[in-house]
Amino acid sequence: MILWALGFSVLGLLLGPFLGIATDRLIDRVAPQLELRCSSCGHGLGIRSLIPVFHWRQKCAECGSGLGARYVSVDLLAVIVFGLLAVRFGVSFKLVPYLFLGAVLVVLTVVDSETHLLPNIVVWPSIWVAIPTTLILSQVLDDARFAAAVMGGVVFGGFIGLSHIAYARGMGRGDVKLALLLGLFVGWVSIDLLDAVRLVLYAMILALLGGALIGLAFNAVMKRGKAEIPFGPALAAASLTIIITSQTILSGFGG
Ligand SMILES: [Zn+2]
Structure with missing residues (x-):
């Protein structure tokens, strides 16, 4: 069960950058692109920014700022939510819809916190x-x-x-x-x-x-x-x- 939960936490971590792209689309209304954006100037950080954990240390080529709290919150929330849901539902069909809900809630939580929408x-x-x-x-x-x-x-x-x-x-x-x-x-x-x-x-x-x-x-x-x-x-x-x-x-x- 620990391995199972760990596996889904890693899945959350891998999905994190893509959920981050969704928050950009919803908060800043930018067209979805395969990269995360600088927290201060909005400059694209390239496809490397989709590599979980490593991207936390990435710096913007334009202004030198980092990834910012939005993406890090998305990553951490996805890890926690996916891991806990895998523990709760174990090896079961039911896990699939709850993972879907988890991903939606991670995005909505970050969007609502920033925009109240x-x-x-x-x-x-x-x-x-x-x-x-x-x-x-x-x-x-x-x-x-x-x-x-x-x-x-x-x-x-x-x-x-x-x-x-x-x-x-x-x-x-x-x-x-x-x-x-x-x-x-x-x-x-x-x-x-x-x-x-x-x-x-x-x-x-x-x-x-x-x-x-x-x-x-x-x-x-x-x-x-x-x-x-x-x-x-x-x-x-x-x-x-x-x-x-x-x-x-x-x-x-x-x-
Ligand atoms: Zn920048």
Whole structure:
């Protein structure tokens, strides 16, 4: 299992630069090219910048700056998320859709942190990929998983949607769509509709508490007063935490 997890961490590391290219496209709206870009002047760093780990030390030929925090965050998040998901799901069909979700969430977390936006161009196609994939795999696995996924999506999307209507400044429409996507995947870990609802509720509570605490701490440290905090990263981190720990939660709390 350790080798399995290590293998997927390495896969995350190898995919990191490509997820980095996606963040460039979404944040700076540059045409996707097979290279990462200098963090200060935007100059292309060449195809060598796609070599993981080594590219952390690469310097820009134009201005001498380094790779920057964006790509390093993408790399590290991909390693952690892929490794943990491989531990959670082991050798199983289910790992594939969750790796897909992991890659999407790494990109969205970095984009939302920088721009406070969750681009439709990522969220909608992810939902449209998630629905048939979970449906087909549920048929293969021969259980009621797909109903739990739909329940999760409806409940998570519904709650965040209501919060958005009640308190539009705190949660954007992007958060509602992200919650729909996350709910599908949180629900899909269980085969029971009630379990799906419970897991989604835990994810939501964790996101609200975690998001508020981290946001307050961040604003205090950065002396940003009451500056707006993007909610997407908290939703993503909380949902992944619940997905990874769901077996313990469901067996531990009288499930
Ligand atoms: Zn430069």
